[in-house]
Amino acid sequence: MAASSLLSLMFLISTLLLASSSLSVATNPTTFTIPLSPIFTKHQPSNPIKTLNSLASSSLTRAHQLKRPKSKPPLTKTKVFSHSYGGYSISLNFGTPPQTISFLLDTGSSPVWFPCTSQYFCTDCDIDPSKIPLFIPKLSSSSKFINCQNPNCAVISSINSLSGCQGCNCSQACPYSFLYGLGSTLGLLLSETLDFPEKLFTNFLVGCSIFSTQQPSAGIAGFGRTPESLPSQLGLTKFSYCLISRRFDDTSESSDLTLYRGSSSDAKTPGLSYTPFRKNPVSNDSAFREYYYVDLLKIIVGSKPVNIPYKYLVPENNANGNGGTIVDSGTTFTTMEKPIFDAVATALEAEMGNFSRASANVVASTLFNLCFNITGLKFEKIKFPELTFEFKGGAKLELPVGNYFVPVDVGNSSLVCLTIVTDSTFGSVGPAIILGNTQQQNFYVEFDLKNDRFGFRRQTCNKK
Incomplete structure (x- = not known):
């Protein structure tokens, strides 16, 4: 399906609930811990050589995209899981009531998005579509699609020339297209509530992805340095993680991702x-x-x-x-x-x-x-x-x-x-x-x- 056709489809879907919102987070520091679970993964070859070759190939493909990104179209602890396709996942709760969605932890990108709506389609993803965890906006009372007049639409538009509302009606939902080393994803911008135990972050800007190519059966949580990233939206002063040793297979073992908000001193962490x-x-x-x-x-x-x-x-x-x-x-x-x-x-x-x-x-x-x-x-x-x-x-x-x-x-x-x-x-x-x-x-x-x-x-x- 051509990109223009997909964008037209997304404009039709924008007849769903629309509301303007602005990005905002609370400023008081909070400490909380979240239990997390691993995500579904795509099938990997049983032959270790094929698995390693797949990881080497994906590393080189991602490097090409990172090197040429426009060439083609207080304290929170969370578990971090390793996966056979080479990434590490976290789980986050979005919506009211909350829906649990898994994300790849990615410091090389900034947008946050998840597979969204019952119409979500993923091509070349090597997974049973029925096993992809989906976020359903109509089941959340806090879901608000971002329209083209909203300043946050311009923020996303600056990331990629295929995103934003060029030539569209301002009452329509804001579309985006994010490109990665292994494929891409298209969708509509959404304002949602990110739900941590004892702490809610309202008006969090997240992508409601409707169509993806070569993506894992999860969303991507961008931890990069620009305003749309998770650290920027939550006002983090720092974050840390410890990646478990990968045996190039899926495992139920996990480690911690720690998010810090609120006041932070210049003191260095001992031993670092x-x-x-x-x-x-x-x-x-x-x-x-x-x-x-x-x-x-x-x-x-x-x-x-x-x-x-x-x-x-x-x-x-x-x-x-x-x-x-x-x-x-x-x-x-x-x-x-x-x-x-x-x-x-x-x-x-x-x-x-x-x-x-x-x-x-x-x-x-x-x-x-x-x-x-x-x-x-x-x-x-x-x-x-x-x-x-x-x-x-x-x-x-x-x-x-x-x-x-x-x-x-x-x-x-x-x-x-x-x-x-x-x-x-x-x-x-x-x-x-x-x-x-x-x-x-x-x-x-x-x-x-x-x-x-x-x-x-x-x-x-x-x-x-």
């Missing part, structure tokens, strides 16, 4: 190493403004810094935003532009002198760019070179081996492959390095929004 967020190297109307940039100074393999050209480490101070590093919970494997990756791969190969790189025909069955043959040996018994990311301010992200190497069996060969990927078609566009969630596993990480800094410490995230 901090690096300042870099001011986004772009103008206010640029698509890159929602990303969390950090100043990566060095990548160290073993004890030796890798020689990386300066232009890749520091983003250009213009609307192109080329270069630099961003932190993204929605990307599975860290991605690097090819010159950076090649330098890191060369350094790792030099440190892995006792092991040969896997032959081209063996590696061809994977989507990883660097694998070593360890046939006859156990992964746990091998001494791997250390891999460290050093940031401005002296903060060092010293990765455990499981965060950057994964054992892979291909035929009669046993390999270890680097879970950092690249693509020769990237080009020097957008962020040069996207720090994915695999490399963040078993670290407590903190996005201190008030003090504009990123903190982390090594920590076992799985609950016993």
